[in-house]
Amino acid sequence: MPKKIILDVDPGHDDAIAILLAKGNPEIELAAITSVAGNQILSKTTYNTLRVATLVGATDIPIAAGAEFPLVRDQITDADSIAGSVHGESGLDGPVLPEPAMELDPRHAAQLIIDLVMAGEPGEYTLVPTGPLTNIALAMRLQPEIVTRVKEVVLMGGAYTQGNVTPAAEFNILADAEAAAAVFNADWQVTMVGLDLTHQAVATPEIRERIRAIDTDISRVVDEWLDFFGANYDSVWKMPYPPIHDACAVARVISADIVKAEKAFITVETAGKWTYGETVTDFLGAYGLPFNNLAATELDFDAFWDLIIDAIKTVSKS
Ligand code: BDR
Ligand code: CA
Numbered sequence: 001m002p003k004k005i006i007l008d009v010d011p012g013h014d015d016a017i018a019i020l021l022a023k024g025n026p027e028i029e030l031a032a033i034t035s036v037a038g039n040q041i042l043s044k045t046t047y048n049t050l051r052v053a054t055l056v057g058a059t060d061i062p063i064a065a066g067a068e069f070p071l072v073r074d075q076i077t078d079a080d081s082i083a084g085s086v087h088g089e090s091g092l093d094g095p096v097l098p099e100p101a102m103e104l105d106p107r108h109a110a111q112l113i114i115d116l117v118m119a120g121e122p123g124e125y126t127l128v129p130t131g132p133l134t135n136i137a138l139a140m141r142l143q144p145e146i147v148t149r150v151k152e153v154v155l156m157g158g159a160y161t162q163g164n165v166t167p168a169a170e171f172n173i174l175a176d177a178e179a180a181a182a183v184f185n186a187d188w189q190v191t192m193v194g195l196d197l198t199h200q201a202v203a204t205p206e207i208r209e210r211i212r213a214i215d216t217d218i219s220r221v222v223d224e225w226l227d228f229f230g231a232n233y234d235s236v237w238k239m240p241y242p243p244i245h246d247a248c249a250v251a252r253v254i255s256a257d258i259v260k261a262e263k264a265f266i267t268v269e270t271a272g273k274w275t276y277g278e279t280v281t282d283f284l285g286a287y288g289l290p291f292n293n294l295a296a297t298e299l300d301f302d303a304f305w306d307l308i309i310d311a312i313k314t315v316s317k318s
Contacts, residue, residue, distance in 0.1 A: 012040075035063070
């Protein structure tokens with residue numbers, strides 16, 4: 001039985017590859033996609049979500065737009081954010097994409113999440129957020145019962161070593177730290193697929209060559225996304241190859257062997273002057289608190305890229 005997931009995204013080049021992987025992998029049933037402001041403003045991330053869903057053939061599932069702004073803090077805007085400089089003016093700069101083939105679902109993203117989870121069996125849906133956690137926090141607060149009905153939350157965000165916007169904080173968590181704190185502290189299992197893991201998922205020259213060899217319209221789009229994203233990763237972080245963060249969260253749902261994780265107490269710092277937005281991760285029990293969540297630690301690089309390559313081939317055929 002494929003695992004049913006709801007993807008909550010802010011595309012974003014790596015979000016786009018996460019959508020592609022979710023659609024193109026036989027272990028996953030992509031039930032719905034919701035959009036949130038993050039890498040760009042909501043209208044842009046929503047438009048990008050619709051275009052990417054059209055590109056990969058995810059045209060028969062509900063897609064709903066969600067939160068325009070974080071719960072409490074000011075939005076990280078283009079002027080001071082990494083997102084504009086990493087994902088471009090459109091949020092998904094690079095190749096020309098198809099115009100949306102579907103209408104947006106009229107519901108708010110949080111409502112769509114609630115409707116699906118409450119109509120399903122307990123444990124039927126896994127939430128996979130790969131942007132700021134605003135929609136997930138809103139859904140939890142609107143219908144607290146979803147916390148016991150969701151199988152788990154597997155999110156891209158955070159880090160237990162070092163952030164990428166500040167030394168302490170990763171972008172998705174910093175962008176809405178209060179929402180992230182609510183999600184991490186709730187009584188469901190959160191698997192944090194953070195930078196410690198995603199920085200292992202880099203598109204090396206050998207991987208780029210394998211993608212080019214697929215030689216389809218979609219593989220060429222992915223290749224151009226990696227060109228754009230990769231150049232910015234190099235200039236902003238001096239990382240020679242781009243890490244495909246968000247697809248790692250989908251890969252974790254597909255296989256706990258490909259993305260290994262360890263139990264820990266994890267919470268989000270919302271008061272620190274220097275550490276605001278940090279995902280504080282206690283693997284050793286130093287705080288004496290129950291290990292409420294999981295932190296992803298180790299990637300099977302070859303198996304991860306096999307998943308991506310196979311998914312590109314699958315969506316290219318449909
Ligand atoms: C995260 O931030 C965004 O720029 C990416 O899409 C990813 O979700 C990495 O910090
Ligand atoms: Ca993202």
